[in-house]
Amino acid sequence: MPMDKYRGVSLQRELINLIEEYIKAHPEMGYKSLADFVTDAVREKCSELKILVATSDLPQLEHFNISENGVRILDRSLGNGVSKGRIIDVYFKPNKVLCEYCGSDNCKHVEFALNIPKVRKILIEKGWPISKRIKEV
Ligand SMILES: [Zn+2]
Structure with missing residues (x-):
């Protein structure tokens, strides 16, 4: 072996x-x-703890560690033989949102982050201009 x-x-x-x-x-x-x-x-x-659940049964994107500063997202589509996915940080600034992985404010991670109810609540409560990016429910 x-x-x-x-x-x-x-x-x-x-x-x-x-x-x-x-x-x-x-x-x-x-x-x-x-x-x-x-x-x-x-x-x-x-x-x-569902650590051994088959990867295909799990959603491609999953969020954790939500705060007013950003969200950590697990992107399972970026996994390889070694890791089951990649952790991606999406940062919130008053007038801007940024995905550290794509270096973009308009990728699927940002889209995903802005659609998390808890994130919407945080950004709307802050009254940050970025909350305008959030689609109406
Ligand atoms: Zn991204």
């Missing part, structure tokens, strides 16, 4: 000892090794 297919993480020795004891005491669980257990536990958490 290629070396770079795996990466290690360090866990507290006490925790590892407890897990190993559990694995020995519960052969019926089917864990052959500590790695087995950890992989299973991590997968379960990832599934709970």
Whole structure:
């Protein structure tokens, strides 16, 4: 197997000892090794947090970290073999909105940002001229 297919993480020795004891005491669980257990536990958490959801089921653009200064957008269309997407910042200024990725005020990221209800609310409350860019609901 290629070396770079795996990466290690360090866990507290006490925790590892407890897990190993559990694995020995519960052969019926089917864990052959500590790695087995950890992989299973991590997968379960990832599934709970929807980290492992198939990329195709997810929207192309998703926003998070909304503030009056801007929005962070995850653009999944810009993903590659390594990353599942690219984080893009769209900045709000009183008279201007700017996508740091496209260097534009008129790209799909800006469009997307200005259509987020929370963003509209923030910009309209600010009364910034940029709020005129927001399409009427
Ligand atoms: Zn853009």
